[in-house]
Amino acid sequence: MSTVSIVRCSDYDRSRVFQSVHEALDAIGGISEYVKRGQKVLLKPNMLSAKAPKRGITTHPVVLEAMVREVQQAGGIVWIGDSPSGALKGVKRCWENTGFLEVAEKTNSKLINFEAEGSRVREKNGRKYHIAKAVLEADVVINLPKFKTHGFTLYTGAIKNLYGTLPGFQKASYHKKLPQPHKFSQVLVDIYSLVKARLHVMDGILGMEGNGPATGDLREVKLLLASKDGVALDAVASAIMGFKTGEVDAVRLAEAEGLGEAKLEQIKIPQGNIADYAIPDFHLPSNRLMKFVPSFLVKWVGRFLWVRPKVDDSKCTGCAICANGCPVSAIEMINKHPVMDYSKCINCLCCNESCPEEAVYQELSWLARRIS
Ligand code: SF4
Ligand code: SF4
Structure with a gap:
């Protein structure tokens, strides 16, 4: 024990x-x-x-x-x-x-x-x-x-x-x-x-x-x-x-x-x-919901239910730390501004974790906002 x-x-x-x-x-x-x-x-x-x-x-x-x-x-x-x-x-x-x-x-x-x-x-x-x-x-x-x-x-x-x-x-x-x-x-x-x-x-x-x-x-x-x-x-x-x-x-x-x-x-x-010690109203991550979707429906449901990284331009300083750390090169710096290619993104959140300005947040789809 x-x-x-x-x-x-x-x-x-x-x-x-x-x-x-x-x-x-x-x-x-x-x-x-x-x-x-x-x-x-x-x-x-x-x-x-x-x-x-x-x-x-x-x-x-x-x-x-x-x-x-x-x-x-x-x-x-x-x-x-x-x-x-x-x-x-x-x-x-x-x-x-x-x-x-x-x-x-x-x-x-x-x-x-x-x-x-x-x-x-x-x-x-x-x-x-x-x-x-x-x-x-x-x-x-x-x-x-x-x-x-x-x-x-x-x-x-x-x-x-x-x-x-x-x-x-x-x-x-x-x-x-x-x-x-x-x-x-x-x-x-x-x-x-x-x-x-x-x-x-x-x-x-x-x-x-x-x-x-x-x-x-x-x-x-x-x-x-x-x-x-x-x-x-x-x-x-x-x-x-x-x-x-x-x-x-x-x-x-x-x-x-x-x-x-x-x-x-x-x-x-x-x-x-x-x-x-349990906290009944503790908010769990929105991505958790995808775990309950049967595998054959994941692709279809994923079009409506998603969470993805997004940059808040008002906070971004253009330092490129997010782009340099993205494991799949899904972020391109264009005119000192990070642009994300969501077709490449694997949602690992490295950019969200590493941004020193907290400029990368997790954007929720309309459905994710409704049910999370
Ligand atoms: S790490 Fe943050 S501040 Fe730096 S370029 Fe990326 S989003 Fe902007
Ligand atoms: S979540 Fe991961 S894969 Fe997607 S853009 Fe950020 S660092 Fe790249």
């Missing part, structure tokens, strides 16, 4: 978060269960792109700091790293805007540039993954995902957060090779199994509903979740959102491989039951 600890935390007040993180860890054995003195511990937050904490897109720096302090109290040496969208254009701006740089400076932790420090190859299911060297060299990896929906994979949590352990353009290339969400989710599961994070602590204080992970709607969820089983944590967090068991591909596939527990009745919550 797996255990997922859930603690309520109303906001990002520093002492409240520190106390809540400590309580969440205490219920699963305390930090000393996971970190021993002298170990190199890589903290992997969600640093999706260069966004400020109040946008609710990235792991909040106070949650990161609370975890740094926990690890340091256990005698661990802290590294912090991720490979955000647009990292190749300079990861420093991401560190600054997310507040991670300030956390590293005041706690004397080391920020790791996955792009600059190289990678090592690991194989899984016949695929080669170049995983950041620091991830493989750390004695312990601690995963710090965010509680958010995702318009492509429906949900993003512990399993998907580890996709950021792949530096550089590989991330986009897997979108191109495996454009269907269930096939792409197998890649997420491969990486989850290779990284072997020992502990997962989710920032669910300010979550995101609707069409996440970058331009969804903020939702005060007021929860922190912790588990050594990331599959169980994702099963619980996605159930709190309202997804049905087995609906999130990565969770279902990971359980099928024996990487963790996804059966809710087999997951212990020391503080109560999932029903105590």
